Amino acid sequence: xxxxxxxxxxxxxxxxxxxxxxxxxxxxxxxxxxxxxxxxxxxxxxxxxxxxxxxxxxxxxxxxxxxxxxxxxxxxxxxxxxxxxxxxxxxxxxxxxxxxxxxxxxxxxxxxxxxxxxxxxxxxxxxxxxxx
Amino acid sequence: xxxxxxxxxxxxxxxxxxxxxxxxxxxxxxxxxxxxxxxxxxxxxxxxxxxxxxxxxxxxxxxxxx
Numbered sequence: 001x002x003x004x005x006x007x008x009x010x011x012x013x014x015x016x017x018x019x020x021x022x023x024x025x026x027x028x029x030x031x032x033x034x035x036x037x038x039x040x041x042x043x044x045x046x047x048x049x050x051x052x053x054x055x056x057x058x059x060x061x062x063x064x065x066x067x068x069x070x071x072x073x074x075x076x077x078x079x080x081x082x083x084x085x086x087x088x089x090x091x092x093x094x095x096x097x098x099x100x101x102x103x104x105x106x107x108x109x110x111x112x113x114x115x116x117x118x119x120x121x122x123x124x125x126x127x128x129x130x131x132x
Numbered sequence: 133x134x135x136x137x138x139x140x141x142x143x144x145x146x147x148x149x150x151x152x153x154x155x156x157x158x159x160x161x162x163x164x165x166x167x168x169x170x171x172x173x174x175x176x177x178x179x180x181x182x183x184x185x186x187x188x189x190x191x192x193x194x195x196x197x198x
Contacts, residue, residue: 060160071157072173073164 013054015066020050090117134193138166140184155179 023043030039056062064074097110141151141162148166152159157176164170165180172180181188 071161072176073161073170074158076170 012066012068016050016054019053020047022046023050086117090114093117133171134168135165136186136191137162137180140186140191141166144184151183154183 023046026046027036027039027043030036030042053062053066064070064077067074070078093110093114097107097114100107100110137151141148146154148162149159152162155162155176161170161172165172177188177192181191184191
């Protein structure tokens with residue numbers, strides 16, 4: 001019987017670095033798509049978010065985002081936040097699916113993403129149910 | 133869940149940070165338990181009770197009584 005200890009996960013900068021690193025593939029994708037200006041804008045958003053993560057050291061919320069002091073409460077909060085995020089995304093996807101279909105356009109992308117969410121949820125429940 | 137953590141900690145002249153270090157959790161977690169915003173897992177509840185040399189029933193009160 002062990003508690004989830006508060007152990008820093010290496011450098012406090014690895015999460016901000018990872019987020020900032022997303023700017024590069026974002027820019028490359030837009031550049032390949034012929035719109036490098038949009039790539040700079042979207043890439044900049046990653047860098048701004050990374051800076052907030054890197055310099056927001058006094059905020060408990062930012063520390064949780066960075067995965068610092070990730071004890072059992074931090075893990076529980078992360079799980080709840082992730083669940084809420086998933087619910088918001090799924091509701092948004094369902095809304096976009098319906099709106100797109102009502103406009104007479106193909107909702108295929110939203111449908112595939114919704115199906116992926118449903119299959120993942122079902123699969124995760126099945127595996128977790130067997131393991132517990 | 134009501135608990136005696138703050139009383140036991142202050143009686144032992146410990147800061148939240150001291151207790152957090154001893155139990156390898158964050159200071160925020162100790163604060164959240166003391167203010168009853170977070171119910172600790174069973175392992176952490178046992179660790180807290182053992183740390184103060186008490187039984188778990190003496191430290192945590194599931195029915196809200198003291």
